[in-house]
Amino acid sequence: MPVRRVLADPLMWVGLLFAGLLLGMNEFRPVLRWAFPQTVPVIYDRASFPMLFLAHLALVATASAAAATVGVALAVFVTRPAGAPFRVTVGTLVAIGQTFPPVAVLAIAVPLIGFGARPTIIALFLYGLLPIVENGIAGLEGVPADVREAADGMGLSAVQRLFAVELPLAASVILAGIRISVTIAIGTAAIGSTVGALSLGTPIFDGLVADNLPFVIEGAVLVALFAIVTDMGFARLDRRLRRHAVAG
Amino acid sequence: MIELDHITKRYDGRAVVDDLSLSVAEGEFCILLGPSGCGKSTMLRIINRLVVADAGTVRIAGEETTALRPEILRRRIGYAIQSTGLFPHWTVADNVATVPRLLKWPPKRVAARVDELLELLRLEPRLYRNKYQHQLSGGEKQRVGVARALAADPELLLMDEPFGAVDPVTRDALQAELLRIHRATRKTIIFVTHDVDEALRLASSIAIMDKGRVVQHAAPLELLQRPATGFVADFVGRQGLGLKLLAVRRVAERARDDETAPGQPVPLEASLRDALSAMTERGTDRLPVADAAGRRVGVIALADLVR
Numbered sequence: 215m216p217v218r219r220v221l222a223d224p225l226m227w228v229g230l231l232f233a234g235l236l237l238g239m240n241e242f243r244p245v246l247r248w249a250f251p252q253t254v255p256v257i258y259d260r261a262s263f264p265m266l267f268l269a270h271l272a273l274v275a276t277a278s279a280a281a282a283t284v285g286v287a288l289a290v291f292v293t294r295p296a297g298a299p300f301r302v303t304v305g306t307l308v309a310i311g312q313t314f315p316p317v318a319v320l321a322i323a324v325p326l327i328g329f330g331a332r333p334t335i336i337a338l339f340l341y342g343l344l345p346i347v348e349n350g351i352a353g354l355e356g357v358p359a360d361v362r363e364a365a366d367g368m369g370l371s372a373v374q375r376l377f378a379v380e381l382p383l384a385a386s387v388i389l390a391g392i393r394i395s396v397t398i399a400i401g402t403a404a405i406g407s408t409v410g411a412l413s414l415g416t417p418i419f420d421g422l423v424a425d426n427l428p429f430v431i432e433g434a435v436l437v438a439l440f441a442i443v444t445d446m447g448f449a450r451l452d453r454r455l456r457r458h459a460v461a462g
Numbered sequence: 463m464i465e466l467d468h469i470t471k472r473y474d475g476r477a478v479v480d481d482l483s484l485s486v487a488e489g490e491f492c493i494l495l496g497p498s499g500c501g502k503s504t505m506l507r508i509i510n511r512l513v514v515a516d517a518g519t520v521r522i523a524g525e526e527t528t529a530l531r532p533e534i535l536r537r538r539i540g541y542a543i544q545s546t547g548l549f550p551h552w553t554v555a556d557n558v559a560t561v562p563r564l565l566k567w568p569p570k571r572v573a574a575r576v577d578e579l580l581e582l583l584r585l586e587p588r589l590y591r592n593k594y595q596h597q598l599s600g601g602e603k604q605r606v607g608v609a610r611a612l613a614a615d616p617e618l619l620l621m622d623e624p625f626g627a628v629d630p631v632t633r634d635a636l637q638a639e640l641l642r643i644h645r646a647t648r649k650t651i652i653f654v655t656h657d658v659d660e661a662l663r664l665a666s667s668i669a670i671m672d673k674g675r676v677v678q679h680a681a682p683l684e685l686l687q688r689p690a691t692g693f694v695a696d697f698v699g700r701q702g703l704g705l706k707l708l709a710v711r712r713v714a715e716r717a718r719d720d721e722t723a724p725g726q727p728v729p730l731e732a733s734l735r736d737a738l739s740a741m742t743e744r745g746t747d748r749l750p751v752a753d754a755a756g757r758r759v760g761v762i763a764l765a766d767l768v769r
Contacts, residue, residue: 364547366512368560368610369536382551 225446232439236263239432246428256428258417263436269412270440273331273403277338278396285343285395286388289350290376304347312344316402320409334406334413341402342395349391353384386455393448400441404433414440463488464509464618464650469518471504471674478504479515480674486667488523489648493661496671497697502654505671506620509652510539522618537561540611540619540649544626546603548595554580554606555591561614579609582643601632608640612649621653625660637663658698662686662710663733670694682710708735708767716769717751719760727752728762737762 220226239257246256285308291297292304316337323333357380365375381388404415414437421429464486471479479501486492494502507513509520511532520527527535548557555576562572577587583605595603604624611619625633641664644651655661661668662682669679670693678690686707689695699706714730727750728737740749747764 358545358547360543360545360547361549362547363512364541364543364549367510367536367541367543367547369533369564370560371533374564379549383549 225443225450228439228446229443232436232443235436235439236267239263250428253426253428258420258429258432260420261412261416263414263432266412266414266416267436267440269331270400270403270414270437273334273338273406273411273413274396274399277335277403278342278392278399280335281339281342281346281395281399282392284339285346285391286350288343288347289354289388290381293351293354294372301351305351308344308347311340314340316341316405317408320405324409329410331406331411333409334403334411337406338399338402342399345394345398346388346391349387349394350384353387353391354380356387357383386452389448389452389455393445393452396448397441397445400444401437404437463521463523464652465519465521466505466509467519467521469505469508469515469520471501471508471513471515477674479508482518482671482675484669484676484679486650486652488650491644491651491653491664491666493665493668494652494654494671495656495658495661495665495668495697497656500671501674502656502671503622506622506652506654509618510536510541510620512536533564537564537614538616538618540613540616542604542607542611542619542621542624544623546595546607548603548606548610550595552594553591554585554593554595554598555587557595557606558609558613560610561616565614567614575613576609579612582612583609583639585609599632600628601636604628604632604636605639608636608643612643612647617650619649619651621651623655624653626655626657633660640664658706659709662698662706670697672697683707686710705735708738709733713737713751713762716766717760717762718766721761722758723748723750723761725750727756727758729754730759734762734767738764738767 243257246253250256288304288308292301319337319340320333323336327333327336361379361383362375365379370378403411403413404418407413407415407419414433417429417433418437421427421431421433466482466484469479469482470477478499482501482505484492494505496502504513508515509522509527511527522539549560552560555573558576558579559572562575567575576591580587580590585602585605590598590602590606595606598606604627608621608624611621625636628636637660640651643649644664653664665682667679667681668685670677670685672693678685678694680688680690685694685698686703689698711734712730713728713732713734713736716734717730723746725744725746728740730751730753737749741747741764749762750758751760751762753759
């Protein structure tokens with residue numbers, strides 16, 4: 215019963231809630247007025263929420279696409295015989311990227327490349343690399359040795375083995391890394407507002423500066439919902455990928 | 463004809479394969495038999511260049527294996543291993559089709575070949591074509607592994623303890639299938655095992671290996687009757703030698719063709735050991751013998767076994 219399946223789908227409901235809030239935050243004006251009688255205005259009005267969302271999405275998509283591309287490429291490289299000697303170095307460098315708090319990256323990046331979206335994207339990229347590289351290596355190394363041996367024994371070339379056997383079998387683990395990375399990036403991108411990047415974090419920081427709690431709540435709820443919807447979307451993709459991977 | 467010519471492979475200075483020479487005639491079912499660590503698996507992988515030898519040459523039909531790129535060489539050599547190494551994200555049909563697709567066969571020919579092989583391995587194509595590895599039993603996986611190895615009609619089949627991980631009943635059935643396939647296709651097979659009974663049952667020749675060398679290469683019967691060294695005699699086993707001799711001899715060698723007997727016949731291709739077993743089981747000293755077509759062609763008697 216497809217209709218019932220659609221209705222019972224949590225991703226659809228949370229997605230609808232998120233879209234509804236993005237487009238119809240104004241409908242909550244009476245509630246917020248009642249809850250925060252001292253605050254004016256109660257609805258963030260310096261930019262529209264859909265626009266903030268698109269800006270936020272652009273930051274995350276750019277940074278995560280770059281992190282996924284570079285991260286998977288690095289994982290592939292260090293799991294090839296030619297790249298094996300670099301494995302430890304790459305692991306260390308990527309881990310250092312992760313230990314830097316994103317705020318510190320922003321603080322360093324701004325004097326070098328100025329305010330705006332670019333330092334934010336760099337911070338998100340560096341910060342998001344570690345889970346992707348780590349899971350990429352784990353996924354590729356988790357391909358059973360006998361499957362790799364069979365692939366070689368059948369006469370697959372190294373490239374054919376990578377694309378036809380190793381990456382598909384590692385896909386689920388690699389995807390888990392990308393999922394962590396993107397979810398973190400959605401939360402972290404909000405901080406980009408401190409250096410002038412437009413995002414759903416902008417109402418949060420404007421609200422903190424102006425002592426306007428409704429702004430903070432509006433931004434925070436939207437960022438959280440964005441992260442949750444994305445995570446649920448990845449969960450769905452993962453189930454689809456795993457269909458044939460394991461089981462009894 | 464496969465010629466292994468003075469092959470040496472060292473790991474950390476220790477020779478795993480030590481100046482080994484062996485030649486296997488076309489159509490032969492050659493078994494590399496020896497204890498763990500004798501270098502038999504390494505030798506097998508040197509043939510398809512999964513392992514690179516430090517010295518020596520391998521020639522297949524007179525051509526050195528190093529003349530081809532490894533991938534090209536391997537597509538011409540079937541390879542089946544104990545753990546099967548089936549691709550878990552591909553269906554049975556896709557797995558079997560691996561090498562034909564690498565060779566860019568047209569899809570229709572690939573599909574026809576897949577069905578033909580599944581039938582050869584007694585896996586009903588309609589039921590098994592679209593299954594995944596995790597839906598198969600150990601024996602079925604092994605059948606798919608063998609089908610995949612045979613898919614592109616390779617001139618040579620390498621098998622590394624393919625039946626080592628399945629239960630005895632399944633192993634017995636798979637050995638019978640492999641013998642049948644070998645008789646039908648006359649492919650050259652090089653098969654690694656440490657199981658003496660398996661070797662005696664399957665082989666047309668056995669190369670006994672010890673410490674990276676071939677100690678004796680001979681037909682099973684000769685190996686039992688004239689072991690070259692004490693090691694060979696010990697390894698093939700002094701105990702139960704008589705039964706092993708019966709295991710390598712066929713009913714066809716001893717049957718009398720001018721008599722008849724009642725009861726379920728044994729095939730000409732059966733071993734004398736099977737005949738003895740059937741006699742013991744049925745409490746009789748004479749069994750009728752039938753040819754491949756099921757026609758009764760004679761009798762085998764208890765006295766014939768010990769003749």
